[in-house]
Amino acid sequence: MNSHTGEYSGEADPRTMLVEGPFGVGKTSFAIETLFTWLSDGVPPENILVMVPQRTLAYPYWEALRGADYGPLGSVDVRTVNGLAKDMVNIYWPLVAGEAGFAEPERGPHFLTLETAQYAMADFVDRAVENGEFDAINVSPQQIARQIVDNLGKAALMGIDYRQIPDFLTGAWGPDRPRKRVLAYQAAGRVADAYRQYCLKYRLLDYSLQIECFTRLLRLPDFREAFFGARTHLIVDHVEEEDALTHTLIRDWLPHLDAALLVYEQDGGYRVFLGANPEGGQALARDCEGVLTLSESYFTSPGLEALLDEVAYSFNQPGSDPAPEGSDLAFDFAFHSYYPQMIDWVADRIDHLVHDQGIAPKEISVLAPFLSDALRFSLGQKLDQRGIPHVSHRPSRALRDEPAARCVLTLAALAHPEWGERPPQADVAQALQLAIAGLDPVRAALLAKVVYRPGGDEVLTAFDRITPQMQARITYVVGQRYDHLRDWLVTAAAERATALDHFFSRMFGELISQSGYGFHDDPEAGRVVAELVESARKFRQSLYSDQSIDPIEIGRRYFTIVRQGLLAALYVASWRDEHADAVFMAPAYTFLLRNRAVDVQFWLDVGSVGWWERLDQPLTHPYVLSPNWPAGRIWTDSDEVVRQEEMLYKIVSGLIRRCRSHIYLGLSDLGEQGYEQRGPLLRVFQQILRRHPQPVEGLEVSRE
Amino acid sequence: MTPSGPFAHLDGERRVIDSSQDSMVRPGQLPPLFQFSQNSLQDYADCRRRFQLRFIEGLRWPAARSEPIEEHEQFVNHGVDFHLLVQRHLLGIPIEKLAPVENPLAEWWDAYLHYPPPDLPTTLRLPEVQLSTPLAGYRLMAKFDLLAIDPGERAVIVDWKTSRKRPPRDQVLNRLQTHVYPYVLAEAGTHLFGRPIAPEQINLIYWFAAAPTDPEILPYSADRHAENRAYLEGLIGEILTIDDEIWPLVEDEFHCRYCEYRSLCDRGVRAGSLDEIDAAEEESDWDFEWDDVEEIAF
Structure with missing residues (x-):
């Protein structure tokens, strides 16, 4: 073994290997090198799977694979295990839906996001809160829903029945602490059960049900054989960030593979809240035929190495010593x-x-x-x-905190008087200011003050019905734009049966992104409204596509939860x-x-x-x-x-x-x-x- | 002892990839992870400005593409559902578990079962396969609905089309997809075929749910392959040399009616009617949505 590259122990010709080391020692580089070695050796790209715990960690692989210098190529899958599970459940749904207890299994599944799952649970939580079942804890109903959704996911990853969760929590709470908390655990258990029955009835698959269905699929011999047989070569980067279920999947998979490389980062395991199990990741070394340990950092300077020593010493890490006196800590x-x-x-x-x-x-x-x-x-x-x-x-920024989203939501409330929502005058002023080009905050406040009539027959008054002095102050150009906006909203209000996401799209395209309006040349507004449209569409399609509920009512419900701050922007830092x-x-x-x-x-x-x-x-x-x-x-x-x-x-x-x-x-x-x-x-x-x-x-x- | 087999490279000199070093987004240039596809090239062919906004600037602009939006959405959803249904079938899920009950899916499914694409190779049936090949310094990728292959003998690309009308042949021939798909398979399909594929061994079939008995079968040839290479290389080369701040807008404003950027370009207010869009363009619109779905699914 070349000492430059690290320390290798294990079989001479390993089929499976775990490479370990801290950040910056070349583990992912080694994995990419391994990937291209396999391709050069003639392994069909379709037979190779690279698993990463989250999307951002896929970038080095994508960059390597998308470079033009490597020749013609098939598709090497670079996936998260969650993405893979969701895809498998979607494709093989007919094999698993009935057995898993879903109603009308011949119809398709609806996948929930964290936000839509919380919304689906909200009614059950609200009822329990009203009954005083959560009086022992001081958190909002949204937080209660979020934590119960989280518990369901954790139960799926632990491979236990979700109904056991209250017992686990009660056991850890102990008999000597206040009993009220145990009652709250039990209430959470009841909410989880009611929510689960609702999901089964409408084929709503939150994260926990996706994982449970995937696990169920893996128990079907035909599927298992096909799934394990479809890939002969596996790379798993950051096994320390994966959960126990994924580790079990990997352990079961290893004997079937022609080759596997697992990458373990020492000192990692940051995603504890998402079920990361670093101990389980490291334990996979015992299932591998070789272990490569890399330790030479390619990034850290001597001054930062000295700081690392100091930090380790301060935290009483075994074998740590302080940096020598006089060290130049960076x-x-x-x-x-x-x-x-x-x-x-x-x-x-x-x-x-x-x-x-x-x-x-x-x-x-x-x-x-x-x-x-x-x-x-x-x-x-x-x-x-x-x-x-x-x-x-x-x-985790809430959608309602984005000015462009708030503007669009306020205009939507004005166009939907049947919702019974009356936005504050300040919100209307801000919406007009953002939506109409050339309207400054002072004039926007004036305009809102004179034209906005919450509760009136006409929510917005026409520009020609305000006093000439006021018209002059606001300017006629702005007045024309305002009138066009008002007319558009009035017309939209008359077209009742429109889904809210469609309303947003139309309003954006036909009105506020047109010349003379505030979003005409505003990429950030475009991005935010695109997220709003996507969020509202997912909300409608995943929660209500099987229920005959008026689109206006669905829109009202969506508006309500955005206003409550329940929906976060879907913003993920893009590659840009x-x-x-x-x-x-x-x-x-x-x-x-x-x-x-x-x-x-x-x-x-x-x-x-x-x-x-x-x-x-x-x-x-x-x-x-x-x-x-x-x-x-x-x-x-x-x-x-x-x-x-x-x-x-x-x-x-x-x-x-x-x-x-x-x-x-x-x-x-x-x-x-x-x-x-x-x-x-x-x-x-x-x-x-x-x-x-x-x-x-x-x-x-x-x-x- | 020196390891061999899948880790024979273990003794080699380690290279460290610090991806933050060489992958910076530069204004006005294609992003680091970009690869060309039939969709992006079709966008360029339709309107250079659209290509610039969508792929260089990555601008999200949530205006409607066509009206009524409700029908457009249904159209997209039905297309996705049909592709999924066929994929399930090709992956071996028993047919009795697949029968859709609602139209148009039930009709399309019936058409697929009774009038499948003719004379497909039987040895390999690979749904949803993606291949890519270098071209002009970038990668050109194609995602095939189905590759049917008798290794060493012939390969057929099948593309399921769920547009409401069957487009005329000349429209189909002009789509970038018709150039990109067989080109990429000929260049990058060797590992599936068992040896290099001669262009003459490739057929491209467009199968239309609206006209299942009248598929468009397009044989490929070495001459066509050479033409395609020159054409595609030329297109990409052209894209790489444009340095205008605002790329040229398409002259025929009909395209703008079905483009979400129309307000940004001051090219109209309302989206065009779904009834007036031609079938090939309708399908292209749908294909773009499909790529979006794939991305989101990660």
């Missing part, structure tokens, strides 16, 4: 009293890096435990002022965003799973407990609802501390490994919400600074 730390000062500091530093040091914007990432709209907006504005391009990743030459702003988790290294990272809010704390989810539990947790064992406070320390170490070491040159740490005494910040990550760096004193902007640190 980080800077700046302390500020107030949050906006920290944002100014970040913008100034980035300005210096880009304009004075020539670092490409795409080589800089700004990371925080959460990416709030305020942070995104304020930092984005400051970078704009400095002429620095930036993109942000916003995985991912590959743009722009500063990338994201939550730390998102950046880690993007799996790319950058030259410079900024960590904001280093004092925030958000780097450490789990979300408060009283009805579910990522560690207890896992095959690794012994049923009946109580989850204690010390379990919580141990797990959160483990996760914080993973996050911090993972971020450092994804940096080539330097890390800037920003801290403000008072956080974004005005609270004092003294979280565990700050304490780690205080320890490091005591061992390796360095000038800290705005703070004095004494040597230990």
Whole structure:
């Protein structure tokens, strides 16, 4: 074995191999090299499957496969296991639908998103809330629905009956804690059961039912033989991010394959909330004929290697030693009293890096435990002022928070008086301002004030019916545009039986994207409205295609849940965003799973407990609802501390490994919400600074 | 001991791919993961500006393509359902589990069973296969509804068409699909055929649900292959050399009636009627939707 490439142990001529190592040692590169070796050896491309835990991790494979320098090619499938499962269930639905208990199995399935699943569950949750069944917990009905949907998915991944979930949670809660929580678990169980029966009746397949149907298919001998036989070569990248069910699938599959390569990232396993089971991923090494361990980082500088040592030592990692005295740790730390000062500091530093040091914007990432709209907006504005391009990743931003979506929704409410919705005057003013070109906020407010008649026979008054003085103030050009908009909405209101997504499309194409209107040349508005259209269409088609409900009523229900903030924008950072030459702003988790290294990272809010704390989810539990947790064992406070320390170490070491040159740490005494910040990550760096004193902007640190 | 077999490359020098280094999106250029297809080339042939907006700028513009939208949506859904039904059949799901009850799916299914494409090779029946080949510095891909192959002897491409009318032959011949599909199979189908495929061994069949007894059967040839290569290479070469800020708009504004970007280009207000669209264009519209579905399914 060539020592340059790592340490190999196992059979001389392995058929299956696991390659392991931390980020940046060439594991995925080795996997891609393996893929092309197989193709060169004549393995039919259709026989090769590459599995990744999420879409962004497929990019290196797609890039390699789509390069023109490799010759003619068949289709190498690069998929997530969820995508594969959904496809299999869709294609082989006739084999599984009846046995799985779906009504009218001869008709097709409807696949639910997380949002539509929550909506399908909402009525059952609301009833339970009204009955006081969830009084013991202080979370919204939407959060309750989300956690129950999550529990169903976890049960499917654990391979247990979803009705056992309350028992698992009760066992971990223990007998000495307040009994009310157990009653809430039981209520959640009843809601889950009612929701499941509803799904079976209307053939609605949420994530849990997709996984259960896929598992059921795999038990059919013919399907199993065909499925395992269709692929002879398998690559699974990031097995540590996969769940226990996927690990079982891989373990069952390995004996059937001509070759398999599993890629395991040490210190990974960030997707615990999605069922990631890093221990199970590493255990797959025992099922492989060889293990290749890579350790030489191609990215991290000596200064960051020293920082890694320091971090490991601070977290008491086995075998860790602090960096030698005098080490040049590649980080800077700046302390500020107030949050906006920290944002100014970040913008100034980035300005210096880009304009004075020539670092490409795409080589800089700004990371925080959460990416709030305020942070995104304020930092984005400051970078704009400095002429620095930036993109942000916003995985959970609600649709209603997008101005273009709010505009379209408000206009829809005006065109559907039968919904009984009366948008506030301020919303109407903002919608008019966005929709009509040349209308400034002051005139928009005036116009809304004089023409908007909520509850009147005519919701919007014609421009020629307002006073000439007011017409002159608003201008006649704007008045004409307003009248055209009003006429369009009145006509649309008369055409009753229109699905809301169709209404959105027509309004966008025929009205607000036309010349003289606000979205005429606005790509961002186009993107947001496209997401709205797609979201409304999925809502209608997946939940109501089998039910004879008036499209107007379906539209009203959709409007209601968007207004409640239940529906998130479907926004996924596209390859354009991912590959743009722009500063990338994201939550730390998102950046880690993007799996790319950058030259410079900024960590904001280093004092925030958000780097450490789990979300408060009283009805579910990522560690207890896992095959690794012994049923009946109580989850204690010390379990919580141990797990959160483990996760914080993973996050911090993972971020450092994804940096080539330097890390800037920003801290403000008072956080974004005005609270004092003294979280565990700050304490780690205080320890490091005591061992390796360095000038800290705005703070004095004494040597230990 | 040096490993061999599927990991014989283990002893080689490691290369590390840092994908952030060489895959940057540059304004005005095709994105890193882009590959040409019959859809994108057809868009270019129809309107260069449409190609620019859709593929260079990646602009999402949610206006209706044709009216009534409700019928357009049904048309797309029925097309997707039919392709899925046939795929299920070709993958061996028993026929008694597949009988659709609603029209037009039931009628199409009946037509498929009674009047399938004629004289198909029997050894290999591969539904939903994708192949690609390099051309002019990019990849050109084709996703086939069905490849029927007797290895070493002949290969037939079948494309299921669910447009409401059968298009005339000259329209079919002019579609980019007719050029791209046999070209890609001839270039990239060797591993399926067992040896290089001579163009003369390829047929392309368009099977029309609206006219199942009248499929369009298009034999392929070496001359046609050479013409196709020159034509497709020329098209891609042309695309790569355009550096206008706004690419030229199509002169015949009929296309704009069925294009979602019409408002952006100031080329009309309402979408064109589904009744007036020609069958080939109708199908092309549907094919684009299908690609969208594939992408979303990931």
